[in-house]
Amino acid sequence: MTTMTEPMPSLEQVVTKIESVKVAKSLTWAELAEKIGQSPVWVAAALTGQCSMSDDDCAAVKEVLELTDADCKVLQGYPYRGSLTQTIPSDPFVYRFYEIMQVYGMAMKEVAQEEFGDGIMSAIDFSIDVDREPDPKGDRVKITFSGKFLPYKKF
Amino acid sequence: MTTMTEPMPSLEQVVTKIESVKVAKSLTWAELAEKIGQSPVWVAAALTGQCSMSDDDCAAVKEVLELTDADCKVLQGYPYRGSLTQTIPSDPFVYRFYEIMQVYGMAMKEVAQEEFGDGIMSAIDFSIDVDREPDPKGDRVKITFSGKFLPYKKF
Amino acid sequence: MTTMTEPMPSLEQVVTKIESVKVAKSLTWAELAEKIGQSPVWVAAALTGQCSMSDDDCAAVKEVLELTDADCKVLQGYPYRGSLTQTIPSDPFVYRFYEIMQVYGMAMKEVAQEEFGDGIMSAIDFSIDVDREPDPKGDRVKITFSGKFLPYKKF
Amino acid sequence: MTTMTEPMPSLEQVVTKIESVKVAKSLTWAELAEKIGQSPVWVAAALTGQCSMSDDDCAAVKEVLELTDADCKVLQGYPYRGSLTQTIPSDPFVYRFYEIMQVYGMAMKEVAQEEFGDGIMSAIDFSIDVDREPDPKGDRVKITFSGKFLPYKKF
Amino acid sequence: MTTMTEPMPSLEQVVTKIESVKVAKSLTWAELAEKIGQSPVWVAAALTGQCSMSDDDCAAVKEVLELTDADCKVLQGYPYRGSLTQTIPSDPFVYRFYEIMQVYGMAMKEVAQEEFGDGIMSAIDFSIDVDREPDPKGDRVKITFSGKFLPYKKF
Amino acid sequence: MTTMTEPMPSLEQVVTKIESVKVAKSLTWAELAEKIGQSPVWVAAALTGQCSMSDDDCAAVKEVLELTDADCKVLQGYPYRGSLTQTIPSDPFVYRFYEIMQVYGMAMKEVAQEEFGDGIMSAIDFSIDVDREPDPKGDRVKITFSGKFLPYKKF
Amino acid sequence: MTTMTEPMPSLEQVVTKIESVKVAKSLTWAELAEKIGQSPVWVAAALTGQCSMSDDDCAAVKEVLELTDADCKVLQGYPYRGSLTQTIPSDPFVYRFYEIMQVYGMAMKEVAQEEFGDGIMSAIDFSIDVDREPDPKGDRVKITFSGKFLPYKKF
Amino acid sequence: MTTMTEPMPSLEQVVTKIESVKVAKSLTWAELAEKIGQSPVWVAAALTGQCSMSDDDCAAVKEVLELTDADCKVLQGYPYRGSLTQTIPSDPFVYRFYEIMQVYGMAMKEVAQEEFGDGIMSAIDFSIDVDREPDPKGDRVKITFSGKFLPYKKF
Amino acid sequence: MTTMTEPMPSLEQVVTKIESVKVAKSLTWAELAEKIGQSPVWVAAALTGQCSMSDDDCAAVKEVLELTDADCKVLQGYPYRGSLTQTIPSDPFVYRFYEIMQVYGMAMKEVAQEEFGDGIMSAIDFSIDVDREPDPKGDRVKITFSGKFLPYKKF
């Protein structure tokens, strides 16, 4: 049994370790994003197991996050995506996206399809930006989705 | 019984009528939005029964949408919001918002709260823009959410 | 009230009418598909309210299906897609697709992503063929999905 | 207590071990499929606990996957099938199959039953192929299902 | 409009009519089954819209059930199967089948697969008999399922 | 603390142990059933924690299954029944019972109640047989339920 | 068409009519129960479509409830039982039974099975009494269930 | 770290221990109830973590159940009530209460409110008795609920 | 048939009529509450079918709401309570109560039970006030619940 390959950590174990190191060292997603050269949302998603990282992405944070070679290999897999364990999320920050979909989802469909025709906004060829919008009445959170328009194909 | 007040139409009946007239006359949300002076998403939401319209909002489209006084009164009520009958919407356009919340919801929370502290993006003091982002590889749908940051109050 | 625009039929009413005429005249999807010049699955989907038809598509079947101009206008809208009222469909033919997803979904993901990298098979830029595969032990149903591979974009 | 039979590993433990060894040694499903002489989807399903392997199937990968005799015995059981813990899967790759069933499920039923009569495509006497379909506009994922047609029996 | 095809009744309307005539005339499933020459369970399923009838099946009960030609045509369609509107049925007679599946489902799987190997009992090439089993302690309901064994195909 | 009673194993632990020994020794339910003198389905149910065994039942398999006295005591408890963790089971063998209930549940109710009057087939005073039905076109699985008819009591 | 059997009312229509007459005439379940000679709970259940009435039961209330012969025939059918449209009922009176099952269900099982052995309280050979229990601190509702003990049969 | 307070057991651990000792020593709820001086159902509920015990309640069973001071402290907390992990319980004994609520819940509401007016039977100021009702045709389980009637308050 | 009792309106019809008249005449809940002499929340609940009104309550608003005697009789019934058709309400105003229960429900339980002992706040002997709380930073909604403390009874 001595020649058996050493077990790899699970993705969950790697993510737990990353979160622990991040809190212990007071690292920010912004700092990690700068090291990797991608946007903070993508980096936060990748390091919590929602996206697949490249060799270079891992290398850029390997030391600061104290990752092993095995950890990096795991972060380069193609994860089963979906970060929520509830169908309708209870956390107020995340729930507001569900609320927006409920209240404005059909209106966004109406307006986008009036402009583009029958099709969808891709959630794969897709990016997100989260910004601060200064406002004297209280700063605003500005979230921008940009997804390729995919027209329905007839067949 | 002759002096009984005439029954008001239900919100559902008014919305069905608006959708019917809109299709029959080939009106667009963009045209209706220009008349009302609000953005297309808000106007599409209001005319499908998800927002409350003012007197002036109704007056601006009363003739073109062939609305009666009673119809207008109904559109000025405070509706029970939520345009979807499914917990997880089956329509691909709308579902992608659910998918985005599943895949990136926690990452957006991480990044926004790192920037703003503990709190949420309001979905009430809130606006949406839907735009075309020209791109040689295929135009993109750009959706911008802007909501006031609401910090959690301690008590 | 005499100058009011005549109400449009609902999509549900148009679909019910099409199904009724189709049964009454013993029309087949194959015949209707040939007239329209698209594949039978797409035509069956479109005429049951799951796809958006063009002017020409409608014109090709207008007479045989006894459609009015208003019916055609409705069939050219961008429908809320999703033909099932149950989360897990009870009908055995349809359920088998759910079963295949349950039993082989992860294996298909493993094999496809090993070949293509991290991404998905598009269900929008997508087509389906249903064919008979003659077999001495009993003919087989052959269903072919073809969807553009969409690689995950980093951002 | 010294003569007690040694506990067998659970199927879950065997699968976790296989996944770990596969990642550690950078093995592919294609390579494992070639060794076993079955198609990659079936092999990926079997080695993740969704199908029952024969003695020969196990023998072909026993060394490379570092399986014990007990592991092999477990892989030859008849598993409780179903690889997903969510009713509607959150992972975008897998979800697209759910979406296809929602949008095109009834149309496939219509077309297949028009051709074959009342019955179903078997998901037991059944196979899957996943292929690359080269395309100048972007390669396509081609997935082919082939299942015996089973006519409903009257009784 | 005078040349328009007359609308067909819906399957639901035909079933409601059959149930009404059956009650009004105090017909039994046994009598109807004898006329059609199939078993009572199949006939009860077919006349409540769960199976597809042949021309001859319909002809045998057309007069007694006061069916029109259109009704018969509808009964020969391939229905969306599933007679329950609840995921877990509330009716005690029907619920007991759910209970049996919960308590003994895995045991039946264990015993059948030990005997037959990996596979299933078909629910398509399948029949049901409901019989009275006289017993001095109280007669018993005997229900017999007979389904072709379908072995899992490797691919 | 030395005089504390030794903790009993949980039912889950005993079942896991039985399954492990059964696989390790290649025992069959048929063999175990013969030792106990009950039918294989009941024995498979009892040894997987769905039925309550008597002293004699346990004694008959104690040695071959390497059960301790404590294990036996646990198997004689009155378990919380229900062997499935999903409302609608994903495993194809087990799901077919759900499908049969969906498609034929109401028809079985109609036919049985026509014969017996208002009441149910007991699932408590109840037995199951699983048999092989030889058939030149492929052997069949024959499953027989026999439950006492329980008429509804008026009060 | 003149010789067609007149359609029977649906059970739902008969129940709605009974409820309407009962309110209009200020009848009580107690009065109706006395006429029929069964207990009020059973009579309330039967007249709201949850139990099957005999000829005599119907005759006893036919005039006061203004029932037709057809209504009576419908009330003598064997209904699909289950009076609630919600899995967990929202009405506080009915919900308390769900709460009791949640909090004390397992304790009742423990105590009853300790007394009777492995088995259940029948809900078919079963009766309910609802009584007033005078109490100086506020009268109490006393609900008594009496169901035959059904021991599990071994097979 | 030596002065840190020792961790308390969780309620789940205490309940598991009690169940283990009870089985090992063949104690009955009736015996434990006599020691505590409360009814068996309440005692079974309390010792499985559904009710809050007093100091004296714990003292009465401390020795026989081998409870520590910490165990007793935990049993005196105010637990999160609800002993079932399924919305609709699969166990037949417990399910019958769900069935009774489904079939007779509305009838009990009708009869009780006719007697008491608008209000509910309390499930807090509430007791349960489980008794054997001897019957020549088979003994019956008699379960009596007694809850204070709480009239709805107008405000 | 001429002597048949006239059908009563359903509660739903009465509520729809009240809502219609209220909108048509621009009545407020405050005005209606003053006429009836109860608080606005109770009156809004009662006139939307969630509470049972007395003769005097109805008489006070009979004329202004154009109620018939039959309408009044219906409003005096004991309704099936629960005003929402969704398990988790989509409307943002109503959802916030669900959110409060999710985030603070356990904390309120902890604090209330620390003060009062094991028991609950009654939702039957209960009242609600909705008030405006002027605040220079934006007025606040103040909602006060007052429910009798009900201690758990031991039995």
Added chain:
Amino acid sequence: MTTMTEPMPSLEQVVTKIESVKVAKSLTWAELAEKIGQSPVWVAAALTGQCSMSDDDCAAVKEVLELTDADCKVLQGYPYRGSLTQTIPSDPFVYRFYEIMQVYGMAMKEVAQEEFGDGIMSAIDFSIDVDREPDPKGDRVKITFSGKFLPYKKF
């Protein structure tokens, strides 16, 4: 590996520890709230992982709750909120809030929006008080919600 950062405890571990120490030392939320200088509900929420604490908040209870620096760091994170694992909570204390929302949710919406216009009560800029309301007929639990009114923004 010796220079690796020590793993942080999970929030769940910290909360379990706090609950354990609180029970062991018989601390009350009221005492802890006084130390921190916030209200008991907020403190109970924060120390059970539903709110984010400041440095000072933690410092005030660090010694009495035996918290480490790492524990404090974890309590200052921004938690995923939602303290319940059930969609509809089974615990009677917590369920009553669900019941209030079901029965009075729409009435509260009606009354509050009549007073304030279209908008919501914030659950973020929000506080809760739990008080004892002495009453000769039995003391009452008084729960006061105060949330900023947020008017819907048009856009």
